Amino acid sequence: MGQRRVLVVDDDPDIRALLVSLLSEDGYDARSARDGRDALEVLDTWTADVVVLDLMMPVMDGWTFAERMRERWNIPIVVLSAATDVKRHGSRLGAADVMPKPFDIETLLPCIARVARGSAA
Numbered sequence: 001m002g003q004r005r006v007l008v009v010d011d012d013p014d015i016r017a018l019l020v021s022l023l024s025e026d027g028y029d030a031r032s033a034r035d036g037r038d039a040l041e042v043l044d045t046w047t048a049d050v051v052v053l054d055l056m057m058p059v060m061d062g063w064t065f066a067e068r069m070r071e072r073w074n075i076p077i078v079v080l081s082a083a084t085d086v087k088r089h090g091s092r093l094g095a096a097d098v099m100p101k102p103f104d105i106e107t108l109l110p111c112i113a114r115v116a117r118g119s120a121a
Contacts (some may be wrong), residue, residue, distance in 0.1 A: 002041075003027065003028065003029045004027075004028050004029070004049045004050070004116040005028065005029045005030070005031075005046070005047065005048045005049045005050075006023050006028045006030045006031075006048060006049065006050045006051075006052060006090075006112060006116065007030075007031055007032070007033060007039060007042060007043065007046075007048035007050070007051045007052070007075075008020055008023070008027070008030060008031070008032040008033070008052045009032070009033045009034075009035070009036065009038075009039040009051060009052065009053045009054060009057070009062070010032070010034075010052075010053075010054040010057070010080065011034055011035055011054060011056075011057040011058060012054070013034070015054075015080075016032040016034070018105075019032070019052060019108075020032050021075060022044070022105060023109075023112070024107060026113075028112075028116075029050075031046060031048075034057075034059075035058060035060050035061075035065075036056045036057060036058040036059065036060030036061060036062060036064055036065025036068070037059050037060040037065075038059075039051070039053075039060075039065055039069070040060075040065065042073075043069065043072075043073060046077055046103065047073070047075075049075070049076075049079060049116050050076055050096075050112055050115050050116045051069070051076070051077045051078070052077075052078045052079050052080050052086055052112065053065065053066065053076050053077050053079055053080065053081075053095075054061060054079075054080055054091060054101075055079060055083045055086070056079040056081060056082065056083055056110065062079070062081065062093075063093065066093045067095075070094075072098065076095075076096040076115050076118065077090075077094070077095045077096060078095065078096060078097045078098070078099060078108075078111060078112055079093065079094060079095045079097070079098045079099065080099045080101060080103060080108070081098075081100065081116065082100065082101040082102075083096065083120065086098055086100045087100075096115040097111050097114075097115055099111060
């Protein structure tokens with residue numbers, strides 16, 4: 001099996017940089033997008049195995065992104081959000097897992113690994 005690919009979609013540049021750095025150190029091919037529209041453009045040229053998705057973003061929010069992404073790709077989502085009732089929102093999106101913000105990196109990385117393993121074809 002090759003290197004797993006993770007797309008981090010979050011409007012917070014510090015969170016994007018932190019997660020891409022940690023995921024890269026952990027052996028993933030990780031990229032980031034600042035909003036849903038940017039993420040769809042990334043997916044047009046680079047296929048992810050997992051999307052780590054914030055819900056509340058400008059330009060295109062996570063809910064709209066998930067709907068549009070699913071029209072073209074079947075990529076598991078890990079919701080990472082400070083939205084109220086994040087578990088309910090994750091369930092509505094069919095997310096593979098949900099992690100509320102603020103998050104614990106020691107919990108998030110194993111969650112991403114489990115979802116990435118489950119996405120193996």
